[in-house]
Amino acid sequence: MLSWTDERVELLKKLWSDGLSASQIAGELGGVTRNAVIGKVHRLGLSGRAKAPAPQAQRPKKPSIRTAQPQSRPHTGHGATMGNVALKAEVVTIARPQVEYQPAIYALSEAPLVENASILQLTEQTCKWPVGDPGADDFHFCARRSDTGIPYCGYHARVAYQPVNDRRRDSPRRRALR
Template identity: 40%
Template sequence: MLERPALYPWNDAAVAMLKRLWIDGLSCSQIATELGPGFTKNAVIGKGHRLKLPTKPNPQSRGQKSAMGRAAAKSIKANRPKNGKGQPKPQAIAARIAGPKFETAPLPEEEMGNDVTHLIGIMDLKAHDCRWISGDPLNVHGYCGKRAKEDSSYCDEHHARVYMGHAR
């Protein structure tokens, strides 16, 4: 291991050792281990690039694909249409994108007899809409959506419920 100053680890001896180990073909993490504490794999990579050392070959680029990579490539080839045949029809694509239709469960407020016709989804909320959540926030719910008070996230009714007893 090399003695080095605390502020600048790359002294001449460390650079010489880096060059020698780089040429010998050690991995960057192995070089960092050889150089000692304070040297990281990323520090070795960065210094190697700044010194314009020859790039190390990537094991993946030498045809040594992982088992998962080989399986994925095989799957892609198997699913590739031959001569343009087997392409899905536009209707099938649209049905796949739209997904199956599900009937929605009633909101708890609706079951209790409360009016839920004005509730909106999160994607329909505008900047000044009331953010009061009706229903189960983890399941089926909607937002009040009425015009919010100035400087509030809630309409008059819900603002009074949230800040009950607080001067605002």
């Protein structure tokens, strides 16, 4: 690690006032990083500096994307509008009907597709509801037939996907208040 000698500090001040970037100054000084230069500049309290020299070759401009503007606007019966008000579009929100998924109800008496299924035996068609303590030897997954698009059989889907109102109504806190 090189120390900041008086000569190096003076050179740093000169290069900084000339408008060089911290990376360029680090390259000129050698043996210091850009972050070391920035730190020293802040410790010295250097602020105002000349504008950085313009690069020799100008970069090609990126092509701008322009949206198609309508040639004529329909008359709305209102007076002409000026400024950014003319650019505002009217947004009409349409309420979508909420379709609540109701899985087919299967009784737990239905036989699982795989008895005592491990995680490696689960497929898209099997219920992934865990049964028992994961640390116990008899831990397994339900493995009954699941509906398309959901990971559980009908019975476990009803347990997992309770409507919000039912969850609030049957919460332990509410039961304790009764």
